[in-house]
Amino acid sequence: MSSQTPTENSSLLPNPSPHHDEESGHGQSKATQFESNPRTRGIIWGTLTVVFVAGLFLLLGFQHLLEDKLYPLFGGLPKDPLLAALAIMDKAPVIVGAVLSYLPILTRHLFANNASAIDLKSRMPAHVDIPRLREGKVGGFFWSVYMGCPSEEEEGQNYLSATWSVRDTLEQIDVARALIEKYPETFQFATGTDDIKSAIKNGKIASLLGVEGGHQLGNSLAVLRQYHALGVRYVTLTHTCHNVFADSCGFLPGIIPRHGGLSSLGRTLIDEMNRLGVLVDLSHTSDATAAQALAHSKAPVIWSHSSARAIHNVPRNVPDDILRLIGAGEGQKDAIVMVNFAPFFVAPPDKADLESVANHVDHIAKIAGRKHVGLGSDYDGIGSVPVGLEDVSKYPALIAELYKRGWNKYELAGLTGGNLLRVFEGAEKVSRELQRAGQQPSYDLYKERKDIPRSEL
Numbered sequence: 001m002s003s004q005t006p007t008e009n010s011s012l013l014p015n016p017s018p019h020h021d022e023e024s025g026h027g028q029s030k031a032t033q034f035e036s037n038p039r040t041r042g043i044i045w046g047t048l049t050v051v052f053v054a055g056l057f058l059l060l061g062f063q064h065l066l067e068d069k070l071y072p073l074f075g076g077l078p079k080d081p082l083l084a085a086l087a088i089m090d091k092a093p094v095i096v097g098a099v100l101s102y103l104p105i106l107t108r109h110l111f112a113n114n115a116s117a118i119d120l121k122s123r124m125p126a127h128v129d130i131p132r133l134r135e136g137k138v139g140g141f142f143w144s145v146y147m148g149c150p151s152e153e154e155e156g157q158n159y160l161s162a163t164w165s166v167r168d169t170l171e172q173i174d175v176a177r178a179l180i181e182k183y184p185e186t187f188q189f190a191t192g193t194d195d196i197k198s199a200i201k202n203g204k205i206a207s208l209l210g211v212e213g214g215h216q217l218g219n220s221l222a223v224l225r226q227y228h229a230l231g232v233r234y235v236t237l238t239h240t241c242h243n244v245f246a247d248s249c250g251f252l253p254g255i256i257p258r259h260g261g262l263s264s265l266g267r268t269l270i271d272e273m274n275r276l277g278v279l280v281d282l283s284h285t286s287d288a289t290a291a292q293a294l295a296h297s298k299a300p301v302i303w304s305h306s307s308a309r310a311i312h313n314v315p316r317n318v319p320d321d322i323l324r325l326i327g328a329g330e331g332q333k334d335a336i337v338m339v340n341f342a343p344f345f346v347a348p349p350d351k352a353d354l355e356s357v358a359n360h361v362d363h364i365a366k367i368a369g370r371k372h373v374g375l376g377s378d379y380d381g382i383g384s385v386p387v388g389l390e391d392v393s394k395y396p397a398l399i400a401e402l403y404k405r406g407w408n409k410y411e412l413a414g415l416t417g418g419n420l421l422r423v424f425e426g427a428e429k430v431s432r433e434l435q436r437a438g439q440q441p442s443y444d445l446y447k448e449r450k451d452i453p454r455s456e457l
């Protein structure tokens with residue numbers, strides 16, 4: 001008994017406060033009082049047992065909930081896949097490929113390019129607006145400054161007729177930049193990986209520009225350089241039409257190639273993009289273009305919005321033999337395929353849903369590796385959407401599905417942004433190295449052009 005009575009020398013128990021001494025009266029401790037009264041002791045033990053048993057029941061019943069509340073303390077993840085997805089995405093927000101393709105084109109068609117008339121804080125007609133970007137945990141995206149292909153008549157034989165593609169692209173860049181500037185509390189213009197990281201750190205959505213088709217370059221490397229100066233950081237080598245640089249895969253079912261992949265000017269275009277640090281985007285290109293570009297580019301490349309042909313067999317999706325060229329091994333190159341959600345590229349009619357999109361992600365990961373997949377979506381660029389992925393707010397549901405399928409938090413953080421950052425950093429490094437080595441801009445002109453006099457090249 002005396003051994004259990006606190007003494008002034010005990011190091012395991014707090015020193016009794018003077019107040020405590022007063023209450024317990026006459027120097028006798030409470031513990032001694034309790035133990036000396038069997039009735040009080042019974043009541044206390046009884047109460048404790050009831051509380052303990054009730055607590056146990058509560059814990060078992062709400063274990064799920066409790067874990068979901070306590071996980072941050074232990075560094076784990078909630079059991080609930082959606083909560084897990086949200087927790088991961090808070091740390092690694094989604095950076096997407098060609099999402100918002102068409103906020104600029106939407107502004108063109110619905111608001112005559114009047115950025116003042118657009119209210120991104122209210123619900124926009126298609127898939128993207130500020131509230132839904134936030135709900136979807138979007139940390140950054142490429143605003144695709146897209147203009148469709150001119151018709152064959154418009155561009156004429158050998159692409160020699162003047163089209164409005166360059167003017168219209170400049171208008172798209174103007175609209176995109178105006179919308180980015182209009183919401184400085186939401187968007188932060190970004191032209192590189194440092195900008196993306198700083199935007200995310202500031203709680204902003206990093207906003208990059210991408211040109212979605214070589215036809216928008218007006219056959220000119222000088223135009224590429226000027227787009228770069230305006231902040232453009234990817235160019236898709238083709239859209240649905242061939243151009244002077246490369247063959248497209250067309251739409252559905254596909255088109256007959258013209259160059260057999262890249263033209264010689266197309267290879268020069270890639271050299272110039274590598275030098276400038278503009279990402280080479282292989283979505284929309286033919287298989288030959290993609291394979292040749294992957295081999296030719298010194299920098300890692302992207303597919304801004306493309307899915308897997310083995311899952312759904314259309315020319316617009318990437319075949320396994322090209323996926324096998326991606327990686328760090330012999331004969332491989334670093335790249336990221338950011339999955340397209342367009343229902344007609346995802347599954348047979350009326351079959352596209354969240355699970356089928358996840359199947360594309362899983363397949364690309366199986367062949368190329370989980371470090372080489374990202375999210376491209378094509379929101380706002382598509383008329384219909386997969387069930388369960390109706391708009392940008394649904395990204396967490398897709399991450400939750402992949403979490404259920406066994407992707408860990410590091411792999412998911414790569415999928416939602418880390419992989420793209422790595423590829424982009426790789427391209428920035430190549431650009432710095434080429435410029436340091438003194439690689440000069442290319443002044444090659446499209447060989448069919450006769451408007452500029454020149455000596456034989």
Ligand SMILES: *[C@@H]1O[C@H](CO)[C@@H](O)[C@H](O)[C@H]1NC(C)=O
Pocket residue numbers: 114116117
């Ligand atoms: C652009 O939109 C703003 C806001 O709705 C309007 O005040 C302005 O008149 C519009 N400009 C044109 C040229 O339509």
